[in-house]
Amino acid sequence: MSANEQRRVVVELHASHRATMEPVVAAVRDSLLRSVIEFGTGGPLGHTMELVISDEFGEVVRRYGSVGPEVQTLPQGLVPEVVERLRELGQEVEVRDRRTDSDRWRVRPDWKRCVEKAQWEVVSAVGEHRALRVVGFDDDTVADAVANVTRAYPDARIAIAVPTNALLDRVRRRLGERLVNPLGLFTAKKKRPGRVSVGLVGQFPRQSGSEWDLLVLPYAEGTVSDAALRVIASGQYQRLLSFSRAKWTRDESINRRFLVIAGSTFPEERTHASVTAVVLPAHGTRPDGVMPDALQEKKKLYWHNGRRNRRVAEVARCLVKAKKKSVRSIFNGDEPLVKEVVAAAKSGVAVVVETPVHAREFADLLPGWVIWTANGLDVAEPEPGCGIITTETAATQYGIGAGVLIRATGTRWALPEINWPSVRRVESAVLIDFADEFHPQAAKNAAARTQSYQKAGMTVWTPEEVPATEHHETTGASG
Numbered sequence: 001m002s003a004n005e006q007r008r009v010v011v012e013l014h015a016s017h018r019a020t021m022e023p024v025v026a027a028v029r030d031s032l033l034r035s036v037i038e039f040g041t042g043g044p045l046g047h048t049m050e051l052v053i054s055d056e057f058g059e060v061v062r063r064y065g066s067v068g069p070e071v072q073t074l075p076q077g078l079v080p081e082v083v084e085r086l087r088e089l090g091q092e093v094e095v096r097d098r099r100t101d102s103d104r105w106r107v108r109p110d111w112k113r114c115v116e117k118a119q120w121e122v123v124s125a126v127g128e129h130r131a132l133r134v135v136g137f138d139d140d141t142v143a144d145a146v147a148n149v150t151r152a153y154p155d156a157r158i159a160i161a162v163p164t165n166a167l168l169d170r171v172r173r174r175l176g177e178r179l180v181n182p183l184g185l186f187t188a189k190k191k192r193p194g195r196v197s198v199g200l201v202g203q204f205p206r207q208s209g210s211e212w213d214l215l216v217l218p219y220a221e222g223t224v225s226d227a228a229l230r231v232i233a234s235g236q237y238q239r240l241l242s243f244s245r246a247k248w249t250r251d252e253s254i255n256r257r258f259l260v261i262a263g264s265t266f267p268e269e270r271t272h273a274s275v276t277a278v279v280l281p282a283h284g285t286r287p288d289g290v291m292p293d294a295l296q297e298k299k300k301l302y303w304h305n306g307r308r309n310r311r312v313a314e315v316a317r318c319l320v321k322a323k324k325k326s327v328r329s330i331f332n333g334d335e336p337l338v339k340e341v342v343a344a345a346k347s348g349v350a351v352v353v354e355t356p357v358h359a360r361e362f363a364d365l366l367p368g369w370v371i372w373t374a375n376g377l378d379v380a381e382p383e384p385g386c387g388i389i390t391t392e393t394a395a396t397q398y399g400i401g402a403g404v405l406i407r408a409t410g411t412r413w414a415l416p417e418i419n420w421p422s423v424r425r426v427e428s429a430v431l432i433d434f435a436d437e438f439h440p441q442a443a444k445n446a447a448a449r450t451q452s453y454q455k456a457g458m459t460v461w462t463p464e465e466v467p468a469t470e471h472h473e474t475t476g477a478s479g
Helices: 026-031 076-088 117-128 139-152 165-176 226-232 252-261 294-303 306-319 324-328 335-345 356-365 392-398 440-455
Strands: 008-013 019-022 034-041 047-054 060-062 070-074 092-097 131-135 158-162 184-186 196-200 214-217 240-244 264-266 274-280 349-353 370-372 388-391 404-407 428-434 459-461
Touching: 008 076, 019 076, 026 076, 034 252, 070 076, 076 092, 076 252, 117 131, 117 139, 117 264, 131 252, 139 158, 139 165, 139 240, 158 165, 165 196, 226 252, 240 252, 274 335, 274 440, 294 356, 294 440, 306 324, 306 349, 306 356, 306 404, 306 428, 324 335, 335 404, 335 428, 349 356, 349 392, 356 370, 356 388, 370 392, 388 392, 428 440, 440 459
Parallel strands: 008 092, 131 240, 131 264, 158 196, 158 214, 184 196, 214 240, 274 428, 274 459, 349 388, 349 404, 370 388, 404 428
Antiparallel strands: 008 019, 019 070, 034 047, 060 070
């Protein structure tokens, strides 16, 4: 083999949405290896843990069983990065895309007339990319996007796959309201074909050819198990469209699986809307005695401080109404600020807490509000007139579409890096925090948070700048 042939690398994207690289390049192969913890049996606790090197989704295999040449498998989402790396190494790279579309995948010439203007960019991206992941959407905007894709491609066969029956019901209800023709349905008990069908990810029929033009995964975080990936890579689906609440999660295994199901993300560069931070007065119960450690400090100053929690809940109830009168009941004196808060509140209100323990305190104070905790497949959306109570970890994992974020966490730390605010939902967002004057340490923590907002470039309104109205506590609450 000549030196030129050795420097020539072929990267192929296959109909199964898998990618391969031939020949194997050691530098690329090594970059795909990861350290993972492997569990075994034995030991005093009944199990063992060992750090091992894994080549999951980056295996070296032989093309034709045991006799063909070795090829490197790749997650399709890493192909651009791998190609760039190969060129840096002086390799000549040829990219071959073996994926094709059926005759059914034809966009209407007048598609912009039947597609909502707000969905033009998404529909265009679906046509441009064969495996696309859309980031930062909630249930309703997912349904809007899918419904508009079905209108733009009137002959395409589209399968919408979810991991659980609960999520299936949510998707069916929302899509059913937006489509003229009835949805097909595929579950363990029902097989009802349709041009646009919903079903559990493993229940769609397996055919010898490409039965479906587009596979939609509305809840990508929950649809990347080994079994789901085998279905996705079965060759039945010519295009993939997935939705995730955040671009990346804290779980590197899920992030790697995101790269398996999608080669591109939309929007490519996500920018944040401007944020105004409003710091309100907050009376709380001054703890008795000494707080020996940080945990006790959090419990007494924030988590179980009934008076402070009632103040936070009072603000949340007023703002979720998204009316000038209710907003003025919290603070007044600056009409442009009132208008800004009302505009942001129309996209929803979320209360962020540090732990599920604190979330349970607000569950009684804010009946009807949904609670988000981390690692749950079913992320409920609030009913009209209610909002979301979310832990910081869940907010980081799922992202928040609400325009108003009420920070009830306390502590002295800056706001964690969560997917908020969503530029697709609001032009400007409002962060509500509290001065916590009731205790010296709480006030010191609040001052540190306020300083962090200023450093982050937010417009900050302090209690001295926002004339607060008198607030009255509700009776009957504990604390």
